[in-house]
Amino acid sequence: MTLLKVAGLDKAFGQHYALSGVGFEIKPGEVHALVGENGAGKSTFIKIMTGVYTLDAGTIEWKGAKVEIPDPGASRRIGINVVHQDRHLVPSFTGYENLFLGLDYPTNKSRIGVSWKTMKQRAEQLKKEFGVEIDLNKTADRMSPPEKTMLEILRAMMLECQLLILDEPTASLTDQETERLFALIGRLTAQGTAILYVSHRMDEIFRLSDRITVFRNGQRVATVETAETDKSSLIRLMSNADVKKSQKRSGNRSEGEKVLALSGVSTKDGKVKDTSLDVRQGEIVGIFGLAGAGRTELLETIYGLRETAGGTIEVAGRMEKSPTPKRSLENGVVLIPEERKRDALVLGMSIRENMTLPVLKRFSGWLKLRARKERAEAATRMTEMNVKAAGSEQAVGELSGGNQQKVVFAKALLSNPVLFLCDEPTQAVDVMTREEIHRLLKAQADKGCGVLFVSSDLQEVLDISDRLYVLHDSHIVAELDNVGVTSEQVLGYCYSHGKGSGHHG
Numbered sequence: 001m002t003l004l005k006v007a008g009l010d011k012a013f014g015q016h017y018a019l020s021g022v023g024f025e026i027k028p029g030e031v032h033a034l035v036g037e038n039g040a041g042k043s044t045f046i047k048i049m050t051g052v053y054t055l056d057a058g059t060i061e062w063k064g065a066k067v068e069i070p071d072p073g074a075s076r077r078i079g080i081n082v083v084h085q086d087r088h089l090v091p092s093f094t095g096y097e098n099l100f101l102g103l104d105y106p107t108n109k110s111r112i113g114v115s116w117k118t119m120k121q122r123a124e125q126l127k128k129e130f131g132v133e134i135d136l137n138k139t140a141d142r143m144s145p146p147e148k149t150m151l152e153i154l155r156a157m158m159l160e161c162q163l164l165i166l167d168e169p170t171a172s173l174t175d176q177e178t179e180r181l182f183a184l185i186g187r188l189t190a191q192g193t194a195i196l197y198v199s200h201r202m203d204e205i206f207r208l209s210d211r212i213t214v215f216r217n218g219q220r221v222a223t224v225e226t227a228e229t230d231k232s233s234l235i236r237l238m239s240n241a242d243v244k245k246s247q248k249r250s251g252n253r254s255e256g257e258k259v260l261a262l263s264g265v266s267t268k269d270g271k272v273k274d275t276s277l278d279v280r281q282g283e284i285v286g287i288f289g290l291a292g293a294g295r296t297e298l299l300e301t302i303y304g305l306r307e308t309a310g311g312t313i314e315v316a317g318r319m320e321k322s323p324t325p326k327r328s329l330e331n332g333v334v335l336i337p338e339e340r341k342r343d344a345l346v347l348g349m350s351i352r353e354n355m356t357l358p359v360l361k362r363f364s365g366w367l368k369l370r371a372r373k374e375r376a377e378a379a380t381r382m383t384e385m386n387v388k389a390a391g392s393e394q395a396v397g398e399l400s401g402g403n404q405q406k407v408v409f410a411k412a413l414l415s416n417p418v419l420f421l422c423d424e425p426t427q428a429v430d431v432m433t434r435e436e437i438h439r440l441l442k443a444q445a446d447k448g449c450g451v452l453f454v455s456s457d458l459q460e461v462l463d464i465s466d467r468l469y470v471l472h473d474s475h476i477v478a479e480l481d482n483v484g485v486t487s488e489q490v491l492g493y494c495y496s497h498g499k500g501s502g503h504h505g
Helices: 044-047 072-078 095-099 116-130 147-156 175-192 202-208 231-239 297-304 325-332 353-363 371-387 401-414 431-446 458-465 485-496
Strands: 004-012 014-025 031-035 057-062 066-067 082-084 164-167 194-198 211-216 217-225 257-269 276-281 283-289 308-315 318-320 333-336 417-423 450-454 467-472 475-481
Touching: 004 044, 014 044, 031 044, 031 202, 044 164, 057 202, 057 325, 066 202, 066 458, 072 082, 082 147, 082 353, 095 116, 095 217, 116 147, 116 467, 147 175, 147 450, 175 194, 175 202, 194 202, 194 333, 211 231, 211 333, 217 231, 231 371, 231 431, 257 297, 257 450, 276 467, 276 475, 283 458, 283 485, 297 308, 297 325, 297 333, 318 371, 325 333, 353 371, 353 401, 353 450, 371 401, 401 431, 417 431, 431 458, 458 485, 475 485
Parallel strands: 014 217, 031 194, 031 211, 082 164, 164 194, 283 450, 283 467, 333 417, 417 450
Antiparallel strands: 004 014, 004 057, 057 066, 211 217, 257 276, 257 308, 308 318, 467 475
16 A cells, blocks of 8 residues: 655746655555665655645655645644654743644643643643653743753644655764664554655664655656665765765864863853863864753853853963854954854845855954945855855755855855854754755864864764763763774763763874
8 A cells, every 4th residue: 555656746936846746655664765865856845745836747646546735734633744854842931832823722621721631631641651751831932952852842743644754863862862863763663653754964864764765956867775775875876976975084183273171161051061171283072961951051051142150261362261263263263053054144145145144343344345346255165165046146045954064064164163162063954065064164174273173973973073071960070082992982081970071082
């Protein structure tokens, strides 16, 4: 039996075809992976299946009958639900309120007011059923990215879901949370729910999926049995070329000058506690810890987004007892934040405007910008970063996730940094862009910059770092030279409860 069958799907925006002649099938109870480079058409396909976009041509069959999906409500009614890469939550609503978005709230006996007791009972039952631990009393804007992901998945499970689309679901999850998600996927497929799994993480694709469909330039180029292919073959199908794999770092400790030195740093909100670390010129230093360990908070403190309560921060020889973002930028510190759309880009502005925003003074003349110089600089950076776009005047919000991230890095490079603070810099980008970002950071280190690198992907931290620090409960519990270090060793420190710091060879 076939659950979903699409044939001849076309979707164009102006003269550009986002999808052209796409067709494939999804069976009940299977995990069907959908892969392709950023801009291959995956997001457009998801939006068609969820009623956000309408088809230009083609047919959709659901359980053997032709259907139309004119709006998101129609998609949910037939049994298709999606957990988006960009979280669709109301920031000021609690977890309970977000869980019931789009549904009829249960009412009390008078049928006038909302029965919060019934809502909470149903929510707690759902949490227990799927093994999800999350405080639903918190508002969404106070939740961490992993908590938001699990809330979205719970919301999808509130409905009679027969096809669950997961778009980069583990992009901000730790290994432990990812395992919980995988266990949940196993329970769903055992019940007959089909999963369309969209991810750039090859290990996950090969671990979870039964079949894989590959998109390239808006077309389906292949659907293969997972057991009958390998990573290299898949990458060739995605890119029509072999990925140029970046070389692993040597693990040698740099002898360069310190570009960053923290000594006993704590924050007033308690998210960073008595932390000491350093980064030298020419060095990539990784930070790893489980959710809630304080990884993002540590980078935000160094950059000046969190108020310190004690300790010192030294950047390029300058002591900053309580840094601010303005002072950090002046000192050559740039932050690549975890949530680029919220914290790094103005989506309605052009690529050029986003790139030059922090350094506009460089392009200012008497009462006006030196527009020609600004455009030339933006064009040069776009070429360097291989940004795929119609031109520097295209709105950043129209770009794929990978190209948006390249713009974030191009903007950072314009500030002539001495220190990169990178928070999940390859989150939700394709395998080619991921390698480009790795090579960029290594090239910057080779030029004498320092890099402090946070990722939820432990293997990525091990692949790119010279040294790494392990965080547990807002403390550094280990410092490791990255020579022969295994993921088991690092996770051992993560799950330990010792405090303090020390060097471990």
